[in-house]
Amino acid sequence: AQSVTQLDSQVPVFEEAPVELRCNYSSSVSVYLFWYVQYPNQGLQLLLKYLSGSTLVESINGFEAEFNKSQTSFHLRKPSVHISDTAEYFCAGRGTSYGKLTFGQGTILTVHP
């Protein structure tokens, strides 16, 4: 069965500290991988995606994720977080031809001043 696992349900961190949100996937969803961010009472916003090519992908707001096939991981990192990064983050994979996304359970990132 396809699965995406986010290893931490909550990650508290202080402002300007680095952060890593962990995501592992089953091989059946490894075709395309995504990170989405959800702010309170809002829908999902695409943060970054891995489709092919370079295993390191970056977003415009400083996040990056690395596709690691041997460890079946797609961890999200940011070297220095801001208060505004407080949100819930979802890792998702797509492995079927008709485009179904399989989501992880989400990680709530809380940035403290």
Added chain:
Amino acid sequence: ETGVTQSPTHLIKTRGQQVTLRCSSQSGHNTVSWYQQALGQGPQFIFQYYREEENGRGNFPPRFSGLQFPNYSSELNVNALELDDSALYLCASSYGTGNYGYTFGSGTRLTVV
């Protein structure tokens, strides 16, 4: 770029009733997917429509049905509502099979009492 719009934003229904949720896809997108996000969970795939035909379905009963119209807008219909149907319903549009990502709407919060 118009984005994905959903209506209504909030809805309260009584158990046993029927509900219709609406979604207007992003301009140029011909594929629409619907997801159910229960409180504290990641989104779960309900089904997907491509060029007005359902081409993928998740583990949801037949009382969850949908339509996609020639202008690529879409409806999600749920019959015989149950308390467990209370959730945020998200619509996502994409071009083709979503290789370039999915654009999500802000969702409809459905409460069944």
